[in-house]
Amino acid sequence: MSDCHGSSITQLAESPASAVSRTSKHVALIGPPNSGKTTLFNRLTGLRQKVANFPGVTVERHTGVTVLPDGREIPLIDLPGLYSLSPRSEDEQIAYDVLTGQRGDTGKPQAILLVLDSTNLSRHLMLAAPILALGVPTLIILNMADDLRSRGGELDLKLLAAQLGAPVALVSARQGEGLDQVFRFLAGAMPKPAPVQLPILKDVPSCRSWAGRIGQQARYRSPAPPKWTRRLDAVFLHPVAGPLIFLAVVILVFQTIFGVADPAKDAVDKLIHVTGNWVASVLPDSLFRSLLLDGVWNGVGSVVVFLPQVLLLFLFIGILEDSGYLARAALIADRTMAKVGLQGKSFIPLLSAYACAVPAIMATRTIENKRDRMATILIAPFMTCSARLAPYTLIIAAFIPNRPVLGSFLGARALSMLGLYVLGFVAAVVTARVLKSSVLKSRRTPFMLEMPAYRWPTVQSLSLRLLDRSVVFLRRAGTVILLVMVVLWILAHVPLANGHSPKIDNSVAGMLGHTIEPAIKPLGLNWKVGIGLITSLAARETIVATLGSIYGMDPENEKAGLEASLQHDLTLGGAVALLVFFAFAMQCISTIAVVRRETGGWKWPILQFTYMGVLAYIGAFVAFHILR
Amino acid sequence: MARRSTRKARRTLDKDFGGVHTETMLQLSGSKTQPATLASLVELGRGDAATLERIDLPADEARRLMELGFLPGTRITAGFSAPGGDPRVFQVDGSEVALRRETARHLAVRMEKKTRRM
Numbered sequence: 001m002s003d004c005h006g007s008s009i010t011q012l013a014e015s016p017a018s019a020v021s022r023t024s025k026h027v028a029l030i031g032p033p034n035s036g037k038t039t040l041f042n043r044l045t046g047l048r049q050k051v052a053n054f055p056g057v058t059v060e061r062h063t064g065v066t067v068l069p070d071g072r073e074i075p076l077i078d079l080p081g082l083y084s085l086s087p088r089s090e091d092e093q094i095a096y097d098v099l100t101g102q103r104g105d106t107g108k109p110q111a112i113l114l115v116l117d118s119t120n121l122s123r124h125l126m127l128a129a130p131i132l133a134l135g136v137p138t139l140i141i142l143n144m145a146d147d148l149r150s151r152g153g154e155l156d157l158k159l160l161a162a163q164l165g166a167p168v169a170l171v172s173a174r175q176g177e178g179l180d181q182v183f184r185f186l187a188g189a190m191p192k193p194a195p196v197q198l199p200i201l202k203d204v205p206s207c208r209s210w211a212g213r214i215g216q217q218a219r220y221r222s223p224a225p226p227k228w229t230r231r232l233d234a235v236f237l238h239p240v241a242g243p244l245i246f247l248a249v250v251i252l253v254f255q256t257i258f259g260v261a262d263p264a265k266d267a268v269d270k271l272i273h274v275t276g277n278w279v280a281s282v283l284p285d286s287l288f289r290s291l292l293l294d295g296v297w298n299g300v301g302s303v304v305v306f307l308p309q310v311l312l313l314f315l316f317i318g319i320l321e322d323s324g325y326l327a328r329a330a331l332i333a334d335r336t337m338a339k340v341g342l343q344g345k346s347f348i349p350l351l352s353a354y355a356c357a358v359p360a361i362m363a364t365r366t367i368e369n370k371r372d373r374m375a376t377i378l379i380a381p382f383m384t385c386s387a388r389l390a391p392y393t394l395i396i397a398a399f400i401p402n403r404p405v406l407g408s409f410l411g412a413r414a415l416s417m418l419g420l421y422v423l424g425f426v427a428a429v430v431t432a433r434v435l436k437s438s439v440l441k442s443r444r445t446p447f448m449l450e451m452p453a454y455r456w457p458t459v460q461s462l463s464l465r466l467l468d469r470s471v472v473f474l475r476r477a478g479t480v481i482l483l484v485m486v487v488l489w490i491l492a493h494v495p496l497a498n499g500h501s502p503k504i505d506n507s508v509a510g511m512l513g514h515t516i517e518p519a520i521k522p523l524g525l526n527w528k529v530g531i532g533l534i535t536s537l538a539a540r541e542t543i544v545a546t547l548g549s550i551y552g553m554d555p556e557n558e559k560a561g562l563e564a565s566l567q568h569d570l571t572l573g574g575a576v577a578l579l580v581f582f583a584f585a586m587q588c589i590s591t592i593a594v595v596r597r598e599t600g601g602w603k604w605p606i607l608q609f610t611y612m613g614v615l616a617y618i619g620a621f622v623a624f625h626i627l628r
Numbered sequence: 629m630a631r632r633s634t635r636k637a638r639r640t641l642d643k644d645f646g647g648v649h650t651e652t653m654l655q656l657s658g659s660k661t662q663p664a665t666l667a668s669l670v671e672l673g674r675g676d677a678a679t680l681e682r683i684d685l686p687a688d689e690a691r692r693l694m695e696l697g698f699l700p701g702t703r704i705t706a707g708f709s710a711p712g713g714d715p716r717v718f719q720v721d722g723s724e725v726a727l728r729r730e731t732a733r734h735l736a737v738r739m740e741k742k743t744r745r746m
Contacts, residue, residue, distance in 0.1 A: 083695040083696070088692060120723050205694065205700070233707070239711050334715050447715055448696055450723055450724065
């Protein structure tokens with residue numbers, strides 16, 4: 001083993017360029033959770049990275065390219081966090097398979113960057129034994145060098161490298177310190193220590209004592225406990241102040257999203273209108289202009305205006321996660337989650353479901369218990385996602401007068417919005433309770449959550465997140481929603497009568513709306529809203545685009561504006577029924593697709609769609625009949 | 629009732645068998661004169677420290693706990709907790725890990741002698 005280990009490093013050193021380009025093999029980043037592995041990955045790749053899924057599973061696959069100082073490009077792959085090479089969750093299984101070359105799509109890595117937390121070296125070194133035993137050239141990266149120093153820890157790098165028979169680098173990924181060492185290793189220019197025969201370690205206790213011994217021999221002095229983390233925890237985990245701060249954080253997030261994002265939203269809205277008018281003035285009056293303006297510009301534009309709010313939500317989630325507060329929030333929420341049969345780990349996916357159910361459902365893969373994971377997937381779409389913001393905002397603005405309820409703290413509109421969030425949350429909790437006490441009953445799995453030390457989130461990591469989200473959001477507006485709007489426009493303009501497009505009433509779209517009207521009349525909704533309900537099956541925000549487009553085609557309504565037209569067409573009961581319908585129904589193709597992929601079949605997504613649909617119909621029916 | 633039988637069936641990773649006997653003995657003797665008492669991790673209040681004796685959980689759960697640092701012979705200090713004392717954060721082997729009471733109950737520890745309390 002040690003022979004193979006040594007010779008492959010030599011090979012890397014002698015002909016690194018050819019080895020990289022010929023086989024185009026990647027370098028794998030691996031490390032325990034909370035070792036700062038992803039921060040290092042971001043440092044090394046910057047914008048030259050992309051996120052996809054491993055084929056066949058839903059574990060995200062982060063790949064990127066790092067550029068060496070001499071201009072050579074090395075492909076990197078960031079693997080999910082791993083405590084040992086005996087995998088327990090799907091995530092860990094993937095990491096294991098990639099490292100051992102069992103996945104055909106990646107092949108065995110040409111080298112490994114093993115990232116360990118230098119402030120907790122004796123324990124993290126446990127992973128070094130099985131990784132080095134793989135026989136792949138490995139650089140041991142001791143991350144968080146800045147923390148180690150400031151908390152008074154130290155070690156002898158040369159001794160450690162000699163003990164392990166592998167090169168070692170002390171790095172601070174957050175500060176960008178020591179990265180030159182990583183580049184030297186990747187370029188094959190790092191001197192390799194003499195290979196060492198490592199003991200074969202079978203169980204955890206022997207691994208740990210080996211790691212402890214190695215640490216001692218490398219004169220590792222562990223740093224003092226993180227003072228600031230203890231101080232902050234004394235506040236954030238205080239029996240009284242803790243939950244209050246937790247609530248304050250949640251309220252702050254919502255308040256900012258609705259308060260601060262509004263001007264930004266109006267600005268984007270204005271931009272779209274101005275450019276739309278400009279396009280209208282340039283193009284001659286034709287069917288093409290109508291398609292471009294009524295169909296594409298106003299339709300897609302009415303969705304794009306929500307980008308600022310979505311980004312703000314992701315900014316908050318990013319800050320909470322990177323700073324380490326989210327783990328404390330999961331701790332505080334655990335008891336509540338336990339009451340509905342779930343665990344604190346479900347809290348993080350559910351919180352991110354407030355932004356979008358798709359990443360939330362993908363985030364459930366950190367839950368090791370299959371049944372808990374399934375239950376979390378099934379309730380995630382009830383959380384009020386950012387796509388619901390569009391119809392909620394439109395209808396609330398049209399039907400709820402903006403008068404103060406609690407002085408200047410809470411207006412009637414904000415209260416209605418909060419009510420809808422609570423409604424979705426209650427539906428999720430009740431559903432979880434029902435699922436966990438029936439079909440998804442399981443023995444409780446132990447909740448073990450490592451509390452990371454508090455850290456300042458870095459601007460780089462936050463901006464990468466936001467960029468990533470913007471691309472996803474805009475791509476959706478540019479594909480699914482665009483397509484639906486074009487189809488809708490065509491359906492609203494056929495059949496042609498004497499070469500003229502018909503009135504919206506008599507068009508195919510109108511007929512579709514009239515066809516389903518009997519079904520939605522008991523909810524107080526008319527056929528125009530019916531068309532919106534059909535198109536919103538693709539994505540919730542499409543209803544706003546659709547209504548904007550349909551009412552825009554009617555000259556009378558166009559003059560009055562969308563909100564006034566809706567006030568004319570719907571009663572308050574109908575409007576509330578529509579809101580309730582959107583709170584419950586699973587109108588989102590992306591979510592259905594991700595649930596299918598995640599649960600490995602059509603059974604659960606169909607069940608979920610039906611359940612949510614029935615609940616939405618009943619809820620809307622009840623709401624309309626109470627308020628009518 | 630069913631729970632009891634499953635616990636019996638579990639494979640446990642024992643370091644030694646000494647624990648059970650000691651426990652019986654201590655109950656009889658009232659623990660005053662003994663140098664240490666065997667208890668479960670739940671009994672630790674904030675700031676209390678104890679040494680882990682054994683984990684009474686199925687093999688894979690015990691393994692994960694050990695990977696997180698809960699190895700027999702390791703010193704564990706109880707830290708802050710969520711409101712109501714559950715789950716609680718434990719400082720073990722250089723890191724902080726939160727466990728629910730229902731898990732902590734299955735970790736047998738030897739309490740360190742307390743000087744301040746009687």
